[in-house]
Amino acid sequence: MVIRTDSELIQVKGVNMSEDKKRALEILRKLDKAYPDAPKTYLMFSNPFEMTIATILSARATDAGVNKVTPELFGKYPDPKSLAKANAEDVAMIIKPCGAYNRKTSYIIETARMIDADFGGTIPKTMEALVTFPGVSRKTANVVLQVVFGLAEGVIVDTHIMRVTVRLGFSKHDKKADKIEKDLITLLPKDKWIDYARLIGAHGRRTCKSSRPRCSECVISNLCPSSELAD
Ligand code: SF4
Numbered sequence: 591m592v593i594r595t596d597s598e599l600i601q602v603k604g605v606n607m608s609e610d611k612k613r614a615l616e617i618l619r620k621l622d623k624a625y626p627d628a629p630k631t632y633l634m635f636s637n638p639f640e641m642t643i644a645t646i647l648s649a650r651a652t653d654a655g656v657n658k659v660t661p662e663l664f665g666k667y668p669d670p671k672s673l674a675k676a677n678a679e680d681v682a683m684i685i686k687p688c689g690a691y692n693r694k695t696s697y698i699i700e701t702a703r704m705i706d707a708d709f710g711g712t713i714p715k716t717m718e719a720l721v722t723f724p725g726v727s728r729k730t731a732n733v734v735l736q737v738v739f740g741l742a743e744g745v746i747v748d749t750h751i752m753r754v755t756v757r758l759g760f761s762k763h764d765k766k767a768d769k770i771e772k773d774l775i776t777l778l779p780k781d782k783w784i785d786y787a788r789l790i791g792a793h794g795r796r797t798c799k800s801s802r803p804r805c806s807e808c809v810i811s812n813l814c815p816s817s818e819l820a821d
Contacts, residue, residue, distance in 0.1 A: 610760060614777055614786075617758065617810045621789035624809045628792035630784070631737045633657065638713035638738045639705065640664050643673070643698050645733045646725040651688040659685050670711050673702035697725030717743040729767055736784050745774040746787035750794030757798060757816040 621628075632653035635641040640660065647656045663684050667673035673681075682695040701723040705711060713734065714720060720731035728744060735741040747755070747767040756764045760777055763769035778786055797804045805811050805818040 611777055613813050614758075614760060615782070617813050618782060618785055618789055620809050620813075621793055622785070625789060625792040625796070628788050630788050631733065633737075634660060636664075638734070639670055639702075641738050642701065642705070642713050642720075642723075642726075642734050645730045646697050646701060646723075647685060647688045647694055649694070649725065649727075649730070650690065655687055659687055667702075670702040670706040673699060674706050676702075694725065697723075700724050701726065713738065715739050715741060727767075728771065732771075732787075736787065740784070742780055742783040745771050745778070745783045746791070747771045747774070748787075748791065749800075750798075751787055751790050753800060754790050754794040754798045757803070757814065758810075759815040 631641070633641065633644045633648060634657045635644050643663070644656050644660050647659070663681070666684070667676050667681070676699055678695050678699060681699060682691045685691050685694055685698075688694060704723055705713060709719070715735065717728070717731050717735065720726050720734060721728065726734075729747055732744045732746045735743055736746060745751075747770050752765060752767060752770055755761050755770055755774065761770040761773035763773065774786065775783070793808075793810075794800075797808050803816070803818070805814075808814065808817065811817040811819050
């Protein structure tokens, strides 16, 4: 396939890491200009505990849907201790719109209990510790570490980042978040991991949409092998 950059034509045959790396950095530069306001998260939170719980609730749910239930949830249970002692049925009724509410109820109550009992009520700052909480995957832990603490131990791969990454040809592992993350960790310098998730996530939500990518409006169409405008 042929990818046009501003200054040259790059022939991409299979995986060419050095050219892919240059292309990835150019894409991030362009998206940073296009989305200067792109947030690190679309979830509402006011402290690390709220972010951790909101991220668990966001599995297979929209951020907007989670944001609708968390004000009531955190109004009633503002800290790990109170959520750890919560009545499960009450919690389930509050978070029901997020889906899988029985499972998520047990996840967040047990996570709150562990935060309170094992970590003195504070959220740990390591991937190793975070993934011991029920309902916390690598993606969830990456979100908490990057959004709350500004720490990059990996690359966040959500549904938008997964889709756009595959369309951009940076991974062939469609819908396999762990493998896509490994490809991105290999491709990108570590100081770009947080920006990649923030900017590619924004691009997926606003332009490279799931149902119909808006290639004619896309600022990186000349760098994308999946562009409908490509030769
Ligand atoms: S050119 Fe199209 S497929 Fe490629 S990133 Fe842009 S919107 Fe997505």
